[in-house]
Amino acid sequence: MEVLRFTLSGKNAFFKKPEVNSYCYFTYGNIHRIVLLGIFGAILGYGGYSQMQDFSKKKKKENLAVSYPEFYEKLENVHISILPVPEHRTGFIAKKVQTFNNSVGYASREQGGNLIVKEQWLENPKWEICLLVDCEEAEKIKTAILEGKCVYYPYLGKNDHPADLSDARIEQAERIEFQMGRMDCLIPKDELDIAELDYDEQEDLEAFGEFKYVEALPYRLDGWTNNYILRTFLYTDEFVKEINKDVAVYLLQDKKKIVFY
Numbered sequence: 001m002e003v004l005r006f007t008l009s010g011k012n013a014f015f016k017k018p019e020v021n022s023y024c025y026f027t028y029g030n031i032h033r034i035v036l037l038g039i040f041g042a043i044l045g046y047g048g049y050s051q052m053q054d055f056s057k058k059k060k061k062e063n064l065a066v067s068y069p070e071f072y073e074k075l076e077n078v079h080i081s082i083l084p085v086p087e088h089r090t091g092f093i094a095k096k097v098q099t100f101n102n103s104v105g106y107a108s109r110e111q112g113g114n115l116i117v118k119e120q121w122l123e124n125p126k127w128e129i130c131l132l133v134d135c136e137e138a139e140k141i142k143t144a145i146l147e148g149k150c151v152y153y154p155y156l157g158k159n160d161h162p163a164d165l166s167d168a169r170i171e172q173a174e175r176i177e178f179q180m181g182r183m184d185c186l187i188p189k190d191e192l193d194i195a196e197l198d199y200d201e202q203e204d205l206e207a208f209g210e211f212k213y214v215e216a217l218p219y220r221l222d223g224w225t226n227n228y229i230l231r232t233f234l235y236t237d238e239f240v241k242e243i244n245k246d247v248a249v250y251l252l253q254d255k256k257k258i259v260f261y
Contacts, residue, residue, distance in 0.1 A: 001134065185259065
């Protein structure tokens with residue numbers, strides 16, 4: 001299968017968790033599928049949440065209907081995979097709380113109209129992204145990224161965190177029969193089983209690994225509210241014993257094993 005592979009990075013990133021909306025705004029620990037679709041949508045010029053009203057006007061003219069932002073409606077079915085890069089091989093990216101003033105006037109009802117904002121940012125985030133080129137929209141994304149063209153400038157969660165897309169290339173990925181071993185991407189936790197081995201078996205010690213990153217990340221959007229639908233993802237250097245038989249495992253040219261979702 002043809003795969004577009006590129007590096008996505010930036011100085012900072014902020015993928016806001018909607019559950020907390022006071023004192024400090026928190027970020028997800030890694031980029032997630034909805035953000036990636038938003039980046040692809042920006043590159044292709046598709047509308048986002050701010051264009052929702054115009055985009056769904058016809059759908060909601062007479063009756064309430066399921067409606068998504070344009071980027072999600074067009075790109076919902078593309079398949080991606082997220083690979084932590086060597087400096088983030090544990091899956092954990094450093095975070096730091098930033099404090100700054102929002103003084104646009106309407107930001108706060110306090111005297112002076114100044115709002116003190118605290119946000120948790122990812123520092124120097126970087127990932128390898130793989131896109132399975134298996135549909136028309138994926139072809140459009142491939143062409144735009146390889147040619148270095150975009151309609152709207154992509155960013156990492158906020159428009160003051162510009163995204164850098166580099167080292168884009170096309171690879172041929174081979175579908176393989178999975179055997180017990182390590183996976184090299186974030187993977188839905190419910191699709192696999194970690195190997196349970198006896199610590200007394202010296203030859204199996206390398207299978208235990210050193211880290212395990214687990215987080216519930218946005219995976220889809222609810223059609224009625226456009227709220228996130230979460231799914232728990234795992235990244236580890238422990239041996240994976242088994243992967244759901246319905247999940248396709250691919251081998252990249254550098255021998256990394258990934259799944260698309």
